[in-house]
Amino acid sequence: MAQKLSHKPCDLVLFGTKGDLARRKLIPSLYQLEVAGLLAADTRITGVARNEMTTEEYIELVTTSLERFVKEGVDEEAKTRFVARLNYCQIDMKSPEQYKALCEVVDLENRTMVNYFSTPPSIFGDICSGLNAAGLVVDDTRVVVEKPIGHCLESSKVINDKIAEYFKESQIYRIDHYLGKETVLNLLVLRFANAIFTNNWDHECIDHVQITVAEVVGVEGRWGYYDDAGQMRDMVQNHLLQILSLLAMEPPVDISADSIRDEKLKVLRALRPIDSNNYQEKTVRGQYTSGFVEGKSAPGYLEEEGANTQSTTETFASIRVDIDNWRWAGVPFYLRTGKRMASKGTEIVVHFKDLPHNIFKDTYKSLPANKLLIRLQPDEGVEIHLLNKVPGLGETMELQNTKLDLSFSDTFKNERIADAYERLILEAMLGNQSLFVRRDEVEAAWSWVDGILDAWKGSNEPPRPYAAGSWGPVASIAMLARDEREWDE
Numbered sequence: 001m002a003q004k005l006s007h008k009p010c011d012l013v014l015f016g017t018k019g020d021l022a023r024r025k026l027i028p029s030l031y032q033l034e035v036a037g038l039l040a041a042d043t044r045i046t047g048v049a050r051n052e053m054t055t056e057e058y059i060e061l062v063t064t065s066l067e068r069f070v071k072e073g074v075d076e077e078a079k080t081r082f083v084a085r086l087n088y089c090q091i092d093m094k095s096p097e098q099y100k101a102l103c104e105v106v107d108l109e110n111r112t113m114v115n116y117f118s119t120p121p122s123i124f125g126d127i128c129s130g131l132n133a134a135g136l137v138v139d140d141t142r143v144v145v146e147k148p149i150g151h152c153l154e155s156s157k158v159i160n161d162k163i164a165e166y167f168k169e170s171q172i173y174r175i176d177h178y179l180g181k182e183t184v185l186n187l188l189v190l191r192f193a194n195a196i197f198t199n200n201w202d203h204e205c206i207d208h209v210q211i212t213v214a215e216v217v218g219v220e221g222r223w224g225y226y227d228d229a230g231q232m233r234d235m236v237q238n239h240l241l242q243i244l245s246l247l248a249m250e251p252p253v254d255i256s257a258d259s260i261r262d263e264k265l266k267v268l269r270a271l272r273p274i275d276s277n278n279y280q281e282k283t284v285r286g287q288y289t290s291g292f293v294e295g296k297s298a299p300g301y302l303e304e305e306g307a308n309t310q311s312t313t314e315t316f317a318s319i320r321v322d323i324d325n326w327r328w329a330g331v332p333f334y335l336r337t338g339k340r341m342a343s344k345g346t347e348i349v350v351h352f353k354d355l356p357h358n359i360f361k362d363t364y365k366s367l368p369a370n371k372l373l374i375r376l377q378p379d380e381g382v383e384i385h386l387l388n389k390v391p392g393l394g395e396t397m398e399l400q401n402t403k404l405d406l407s408f409s410d411t412f413k414n415e416r417i418a419d420a421y422e423r424l425i426l427e428a429m430l431g432n433q434s435l436f437v438r439r440d441e442v443e444a445a446w447s448w449v450d451g452i453l454d455a456w457k458g459s460n461e462p463p464r465p466y467a468a469g470s471w472g473p474v475a476s477i478a479m480l481a482r483d484e485r486e487w488d489e
């Protein structure tokens with residue numbers, strides 16, 4: 001279907017333009033929007049950082065990012081159009097008087113100002129007050145803020161309160177880049193556009209659900225940030241809980257931002273608390289030691305560049321989550337995520353219940369239950385595991401577990417899978433908040449995660465070791481074994 005460009009031109013201001021995220025993801029994503037013809041003709045892009053740089057030097061920095069991070073190779077014509085949109089502004093983001101520089105480049109009357117905060121959250125408040133001091137906060141000024149919002153519920157409130165002094169909720173776009181992934185969005189379509197899944201999606205039919213987000217990377221030079229966060233704050237509080245809420249929510253009335261966010265919020269509020277009384281049965285925390293990942297030797301967490309050798313930060317977490325509502329009574333959702341695991345893969349496996357009665361019992365004492373596997377990345381696709389009759393004239397029927405396998409790359413051969421940030425930047429420019437996280441969701445997620453983090457802290461137990469290149473600590477396997485289940489690998 002042809003794309004229609006419906007938004008007003010924007011002034012996209014990229015705070016922290018020299019940082020890792022901006023160079024690796026945001027600048028390449030903006031360029032891809034140019035290639036796709038999705039930037040309005042008069043849209044301008046302004047990079048902000050604290051060092052002196054001419055616009056020409058900034059263009060050079062942007063060009064280097066494109067050459068390094070655009071996998072498809074850079075199209076010279078698109079690049080020429082793209083760099084013609086660029087400006088650079090030198091601002092120390094902690095100095096409100098310096099924000100006036102932006103008034104020279106933005107045009108509040110004719111363009112919507114979309115401010116992307118790709119900086120540490122500790123200075124989000126400074127940026128808001130700087131924009132305000134420069135008179136740049138008007139009704140349609142927007143702010144896009146990166147995760148993590150805070151370190152716990154209380155600190156997230158401080159950051160959100162600070163932003164809320166200057167911006168209404170309808171102007172705030174909180175990023176969780178998983179919500180921009182094609183396959184995460186497809187969860188809405190799978191669940192709510194297919195009758196076969198709408199009717200079987202509850203405790204009557206589903207035995208349990210597994211959500212795995214396995215990474216092969218380690219801390220990637222981000223020790224300072226990561227060691228303070230750990231996998232719970234870095235991945236579970238946001239990405240895994242967002243996937244979980246999309247999977248478990250009730251059908252929204254429509255696909256408007258608040259309809260979807262209202263339903264996700266109800267799931268987050270229904271998560272059964274985990275605290276010092278039950279964390280031992282319901283959670284496992286791990287930290288990788290040296291090993292081999294995809295055939296290459298990998299250092300342990302405590303041997304990573306910049307490491308503090310005493311750190312007890314978790315690089316792996318697995319959790320049994322119970323959702324206390326009508327639909328999911330008695331259906332555990334098992335979450336698992338870690339760095340330096342055996343292979344990269346984000347997938348959801350929905351295990352259906354056993355049949356109530358087996359008519360093939362003379363030949364097969366039990367029949368394997370159906371499974372729905374949703375591969376979010378890489379090799380995006382959906383598989384349904386079904387039993388089929390093996391063709392043949394034998395006296396007894398031979399059954400075989402087979403797959404209905406829909407691979408996105410085979411089915412949608414000519415479609416490029418856009419990076420999550422491309423979609424999210426576009427949606428922020430369009431003014432659609434559906435794929436962004438509302439304040440009450442962030443707080444509900446923190447409130448549940450804090451219970452676990454407090455229990456772990458109070459226990460003083462070190463994380464369990466697991467070898468880089470494995471599927472996490474043995475205790476994670478044991479957690480499912482206690483429920484007579486096992487991880488899909």
Ligand SMILES: NC(=O)C1=CN([C@@H]2O[C@H](COP(=O)(O)OP(=O)(O)OC[C@H]3O[C@@H](n4cnc5c(N)ncnc54)[C@H](OP(=O)(O)O)[C@@H]3O)[C@@H](O)[C@H]2O)C=CC1
Nearest residue numbers: 016018019020021050092093094118119120121146147148
């Ligand atoms: N990198 C990633 O993969 C991901 C990052 N995020 C989030 O995105 C945000 C940015 O992360 P990342 O790019 O990794 O961080 P970086 O530290 O690489 O970049 C942050 C940028 O902010 C600039 N900055 C900080 N303080 C000031 C100031 N007072 N005035 C002007 N500039 C300032 C820094 O400038 P200078 O270079 O001069 O120090 C730096 O370029 C963070 O909130 C992070 O949590 C979220 C998901 C993934």
Ligand SMILES: O=C1O[C@H](COP(=O)(O)O)[C@@H](O)[C@H](O)[C@H]1O
Nearest residue numbers: 147177215217234235239346377
């Ligand atoms: O937000 C983050 O996500 C990445 C994983 O993202 P993916 O798109 O590659 O799955 C993670 O490595 C990083 O630590 C975290 O901050």
